[in-house]
Amino acid sequence: MILTTTSATSDIKAAVAIVGAGPAGMALALALARAQIDTVVIESGSEREDASATALSSAAAISPTNHAPLEIATNRRLGGATWTWSGRCVDIDPIDFEPRPDAEVPGWPITYEDATAEATTAATFLGIGKPQFETQVAGFAAESVLRTRLERWCIDPRLARRHAAEIRTSAKARFYTGLTCTGITLDTNGRFARGLRVKYRSGSEHLVTARHYVLAASGIETARLLLASNEIASAVANNSCGWLGRGYMGHFEGVLADIILDGLSEDALDYRLDDTGCFIRPRLMLAPEAIRGNGLLNIAFFPSNVPLGNWRHRSGALSAAALALSMPIVGRTLEPGPVREILLGQPLNAADLRQHLLNIVGDGPGFINFAVRAITQQLKRPRAPGMFVRNKARRYSLKYIAEQSPSLASRILLSCDRDALGLPRVVVEKSILGTDTESVLKAHDILDRELRRLKLGRLEYLAAPADRGAIAVTHGADGYHQMGLVRMGNDRQSSVVDANCAIHAVPNLHVASSAVFPRSGQANPTFLIVCLALRLAQRLIADLKG
Numbered sequence: 065m066i067l068t069t070t071s072a073t074s075d076i077k078a079a080v081a082i083v084g085a086g087p088a089g090m091a092l093a094l095a096l097a098r099a100q101i102d103t104v105v106i107e108s109g110s111e112r113e114d115a116s117a118t119a120l121s122s123a124a125a126i127s128p129t130n131h132a133p134l135e136i137a138t139n140r141r142l143g144g145a146t147w148t149w150s151g152r153c154v155d156i157d158p159i160d161f162e163p164r165p166d167a168e169v170p171g172w173p174i175t176y177e178d179a180t181a182e183a184t185t186a187a188t189f190l191g192i193g194k195p196q197f198e199t200q201v202a203g204f205a206a207e208s209v210l211r212t213r214l215e216r217w218c219i220d221p222r223l224a225r226r227h228a229a230e231i232r233t234s235a236k237a238r239f240y241t242g243l244t245c246t247g248i249t250l251d252t253n254g255r256f257a258r259g260l261r262v263k264y265r266s267g268s269e270h271l272v273t274a275r276h277y278v279l280a281a282s283g284i285e286t287a288r289l290l291l292a293s294n295e296i297a298s299a300v301a302n303n304s305c306g307w308l309g310r311g312y313m314g315h316f317e318g319v320l321a322d323i324i325l326d327g328l329s330e331d332a333l334d335y336r337l338d339d340t341g342c343f344i345r346p347r348l349m350l351a352p353e354a355i356r357g358n359g360l361l362n363i364a365f366f367p368s369n370v371p372l373g374n375w376r377h378r379s380g381a382l383s384a385a386a387l388a389l390s391m392p393i394v395g396r397t398l399e400p401g402p403v404r405e406i407l408l409g410q411p412l413n414a415a416d417l418r419q420h421l422l423n424i425v426g427d428g429p430g431f432i433n434f435a436v437r438a439i440t441q442q443l444k445r446p447r448a449p450g451m452f453v454r455n456k457a458r459r460y461s462l463k464y465i466a467e468q469s470p471s472l473a474s475r476i477l478l479s480c481d482r483d484a485l486g487l488p489r490v491v492v493e494k495s496i497l498g499t500d501t502e503s504v505l506k507a508h509d510i511l512d513r514e515l516r517r518l519k520l521g522r523l524e525y526l527a528a529p530a531d532r533g534a535i536a537v538t539h540g541a542d543g544y545h546q547m548g549l550v551r552m553g554n555d556r557q558s559s560v561v562d563a564n565c566a567i568h569a570v571p572n573l574h575v576a577s578s579a580v581f582p583r584s585g586q587a588n589p590t591f592l593i594v595c596l597a598l599r600l601a602q603r604l605i606a607d608l609k610g
């Protein structure tokens with residue numbers, strides 16, 4: 065049930081208390097409630113969009129400056145960031161579980177099978193059909209270093225809406241909205257968590273007590289709460305662990321090259337509806353042997369539409385859209401915000417305009433086909449998560465998403481500046497390692513060589529070799545995928561939580577978040593976040609019912 069009072073008269077008690085009702089907190093709470101465990105969820109936001117709640121997350125300072133502002137990367141609302149995410153679910157790769165001492169990247173203290181033990185329940189919760197991520201693309205020779213794995217897109221990415229009926233009617237899970245956790249206190253022995261300090265926006269303060277506590281407040285907010293709770297931060301530091309709030313990772317995401325297809329068909333790379341009613345799309349990847357053998361970090365690629373302003377796509381439809389967007393009044397009416405510049409990719413000069421007009425004239429039937437396809441796609445249900453517009457030149461932007469390695473220098477700190485409820489705001493500092501960008505460049509070269517060898521296509525880089533590393537650095541800011549700040553491991557000195565997501569120093573305090581990921585891999589994190597939250601639910605159920 066949802067409790068929306070603006071102040072409570074008494075303290076709150078339950079068997080399990082969870083902070084945060086994003087995908088992690090919701091999946092965990094509903095699993096516990098189904099097992100008849102008395103559960104409370106403390107959610108800072110309400111059921112509606114509330115900018116003043118989300119402003120509680122805003123940072124005091126962020127470096128690099130193109131890291132996503134935290135008010136955009138998070139959403140203080142029942143459902144968390146799933147109100148803004150695109151719902152793309154990707155499985156972690158088994159190779160991510162291997163330590164990489166050569167690159168100073170740790171492995172996981174659990175196996176791939178352990179981490180994904182709850183994959184079927186996670187897939188049901190997320191609405192992605194079945195946890196089937198394997199696929200074969202025609203043209204990939206068996207001995208090739210090319211591989212593919214599937215992305216699966218949520219049928220309804222707004223997860224609080226998808227689970228609204230169960231959240232409202234559950235007798236065992238109480239969701240307190242508009243209530244913010246401001247700290248965790250320890251018992252007099254300093255051994256176990258004794259309660260959560262929580263505050264209503266009115267300022268009235270209470271204690272939430274439970275046998276087990278779970279922080280599921282997103283990557284940065286979870287680390288912030290732990291650092292701001294002096295007793296917890298000292299207990300972690302007393303284990304000589306300096307990793308709380310450090311090892312911050314996201315993903316590199318960007319475009320360094322166009323891909324020009326030859327033997328590889330667009331159909332094989334496009335969105336497709338599978339038999340469970342969800343959209344799937346393959347990612348191009350490199351075989352584990354190629355990753356290991358070349359000392360690379362993980363990476364995935366997928367072709368996407370080239371920026372509209374680039375007339376080399378030879379598509380009349382894209383050129384017509386580019387001309388419309390570049391006209392002062394029409395362009396601003398169609399797309400008033402900064403997205404207009406992003407879509408165009410470049411300001412158009414007279415020579416570009418001429419080439420775009422030639423594209424439109426030369427592509428008459430193509431333009432009509434596009435218009436029919438675009439309208440059909442808009443009307444169709446379910447609607448595809450994106451539109452992959454074919455063009456005569458068979459030229460597409462090659463997007464990539466790549467792993468970042470954890471470093472002590474990438475961290476969050478508490479500033480002296482405080483939010484409206486008195487919690488210190490964070491300073492985010494992320495450093496991008498040269499070895500990571502080298503890995504990104506090398507992986508592109510390997511992909512290019514292999515596509516050419518198999519006559520599947522080729523890459524055309526957008527910048528000269530000497531400039532590519534600096535461009536890749538700008539792709540590493542992220543902020544949407546917040547991993548590593550409360551890392552998992554067996555060694556208390558180099559990790560904050562154990563293999564069961566419990567803080568080493570405080571065994572009844574757990575973390576359900578990508579903050580525990582010791583490696584970032586290439587996969588968008590939410591599928592694994594939900595798998596681990598459900599695995600934690602099983603452990604708590606066994607403990608409380610055993």
Ligand SMILES: Cc1cc2nc3c(=O)[nH]c(=O)nc-3n(C[C@H](O)[C@H](O)[C@H](O)COP(=O)(O)OP(=O)(O)OC[C@H]3O[C@@H](n4cnc5c(N)ncnc54)[C@H](O)[C@@H]3O)c2cc1C
Nearest residue numbers: 084086087088108140144145149152245281282588589590
């Ligand atoms: C624009 C965008 C696109 C994305 N696209 C994808 C994608 O396609 N695929 C993917 O895997 N991931 C994607 N992500 C990331 C994804 O949204 C997150 O991985 C996921 O939401 C994390 O879930 P969570 O439950 O850990 O945290 P959140 O979803 O952030 O939820 C945390 C909850 O905790 C609450 N909270 C925070 N602090 C407190 C406090 N002190 N007290 C009480 N409550 C608190 C918040 O209000 C919020 O409801 C995207 C993110 C964004 C912003």
